[in-house]
Amino acid sequence: MAEVLPLDIPEDGKLAANITHFARALRKAGLKVGPGRVIDAIRAVEAAGFTDRQDFYWVLHASFVSRPEDRAVFAQVFRLYWRDPRYLEHMISLMLPAIHGVQEERLARPAEKRAAEALLDGAHRDLPEVSREDDGETEIEIDATATTSAEERLKTLDFEQMSVAEIAEAKRMIARLSLPVKPLVSRRTRPAMLGALADWRRTMRAAIRRGGEFRDLSMKARRERWPNLVVLCDISGSMSNYSRMVLHFLHVVANRKGAGWAKVHAFTFGTRLTNITRHLAKRDVDAALAAAGAEAQDWQGGTRIGACLHEFNRDWSRRVMGQGAVVLLISDGLDRDPAADLAREMERLHLSARRLIWVNPLLRWDGFVPKARGIAAMLPHVDSFRAGHSVASLEALGAVIAASRDGGEKQRLMRLIGG
Numbered sequence: 001m002a003e004v005l006p007l008d009i010p011e012d013g014k015l016a017a018n019i020t021h022f023a024r025a026l027r028k029a030g031l032k033v034g035p036g037r038v039i040d041a042i043r044a045v046e047a048a049g050f051t052d053r054q055d056f057y058w059v060l061h062a063s064f065v066s067r068p069e070d071r072a073v074f075a076q077v078f079r080l081y082w083r084d085p086r087y088l089e090h091m092i093s094l095m096l097p098a099i100h101g102v103q104e105e106r107l108a109r110p111a112e113k114r115a116a117e118a119l120l121d122g123a124h125r126d127l128p129e130v131s132r133e134d135d136g137e138t139e140i141e142i143d144a145t146a147t148t149s150a151e152e153r154l155k156t157l158d159f160e161q162m163s164v165a166e167i168a169e170a171k172r173m174i175a176r177l178s179l180p181v182k183p184l185v186s187r188r189t190r191p192a193m194l195g196a197l198a199d200w201r202r203t204m205r206a207a208i209r210r211g212g213e214f215r216d217l218s219m220k221a222r223r224e225r226w227p228n229l230v231v232l233c234d235i236s237g238s239m240s241n242y243s244r245m246v247l248h249f250l251h252v253v254a255n256r257k258g259a260g261w262a263k264v265h266a267f268t269f270g271t272r273l274t275n276i277t278r279h280l281a282k283r284d285v286d287a288a289l290a291a292a293g294a295e296a297q298d299w300q301g302g303t304r305i306g307a308c309l310h311e312f313n314r315d316w317s318r319r320v321m322g323q324g325a326v327v328l329l330i331s332d333g334l335d336r337d338p339a340a341d342l343a344r345e346m347e348r349l350h351l352s353a354r355r356l357i358w359v360n361p362l363l364r365w366d367g368f369v370p371k372a373r374g375i376a377a378m379l380p381h382v383d384s385f386r387a388g389h390s391v392a393s394l395e396a397l398g399a400v401i402a403a404s405r406d407g408g409e410k411q412r413l414m415r416l417i418g419g
Helices: 015-028 035-048 053-064 068-083 087-095 112-119 150-156 164-174 200-209 237-255 285-295 305-315 339-352 373-381 391-395 397-402 410-416
Strands: 184-191 219-225 229-234 264-269 273-275 326-330 355-360 384-387
Touching: 015 035, 015 053, 015 068, 035 053, 053 068, 068 237, 150 164, 150 391, 164 237, 164 391, 229 237, 229 305, 237 264, 237 285, 237 326, 237 391, 264 305, 273 305, 305 339, 339 373, 355 373, 355 397, 373 410, 384 397, 384 410, 391 397
Parallel strands: 229 264, 229 326, 326 355, 355 384
Antiparallel strands: 184 219, 264 273
C-alpha cells in the first residue's frame, strides 16, 4: 500500500486558528464566509482528517465555496496559505512596485493578486529604505509628476489582473459608461412641415375638402426607430473573469434610459444557451447578476459555441433579431465543436444581424494570431473584431457601433490566415 504524504501544516498545530485566519482571507478576497461556515469547516476537517492534500482542499472547498466565480479565488488563497512554503515572499513580490526594464515583468495568474492582497491585509507594502554609502554609484530620481493618473491606468488594466479594490473601482467606472447608437431610418413616414417628401395623399384629401382647390403642398419625412441590442456572452472557464465585468456593463446599458436601444436581449452560453434578459431588468446589479448566475448552470464549464449558436439561430433569432438588431458576441473563440458547423452557424447569425461585432479578450496580446480552428472559422463572418479585456475596451464599443465601417482587427488577422 502506498504511503500517504502528510500535509504540511504550521508547526504550532493550531489547526482551528489557522482555518479561521484562512477564512478571514477568503472573506477579504470577496467570498461570502461567515462564522457558521468556519465552524462547519473545522468540524468537517475533524471528521475527514488532513492526511491527504487533495482531501483537505476539497473539504475546505465544500465548506467555503458557494458560487462558481469563487473557485479561482479559493484555489489561489489555498495555494498561497497552505501549500506554498514561501507564500509570504511571493505575495510581497506581487504587491511591490516594479520598474520596467529593471526586472523581468511577470503577470499574476487569475485571482492571484486578489489572494495576495487578502492575505497581506494591513501589512506594510512600501519598498524598504536602503542606506547607501558613498560607493561611487549615482542615485537616479524618477519624476512621476507627469505619469498617467490612477484612473487612466485602471482603464487599461486587464480585468484578470485586478485586485479586489481595483475590481470594485472598475465596476464604478463601468456604471458611468454608456453605449449610444444612432437611430435607423424607417420606410414609414410621418407628417412634417419641413419634410423632404411630398405627401400627395394628404394634399389630395385637403383639396377635396375645399372643392378641388389646391392651396398647400403637404410634406412628410421618414420615421426613425431604435434597433435592438443582442448580446451573446461566453461564460466558460477561460472567460469567467471577463464575462462577469461584461455583464455589469450590460446591466448598465439595459437600465440606462435614453441610451437609444429599443430593447437589450442578453444570452449566456458555455455548454448550453441561457436567456438572462429578464434578470437584467432588475435595478440592483448584484441581484440581477445573482439571478442570472443561478439560472446559467454552466459557469466556468466547457465551451460549445457551435451548438449554442445553433440553438440561438433556431429558437431565438426570429424573436429578437428583427428590425436591424446589432449583435455583440463576447467570446475567446476557443471551441470544441467542429469548425464547419461553427462557420455555418456564424454565417447564419451574420446574415440575420444588421451588424455583428465580436469582442475577444485574447486581442490584448500584441502577438495574437488566429491559429485556433474556432477563431479561424468565426472571423470571416463578423463585421468588426475588437478587444474586450479592460474598461477602455468597453468604453470604445460606443465608437465602434457608431462607425459602421470600423472593422477593428479583422482585416489584419484575415491576411494572417490567408483570407
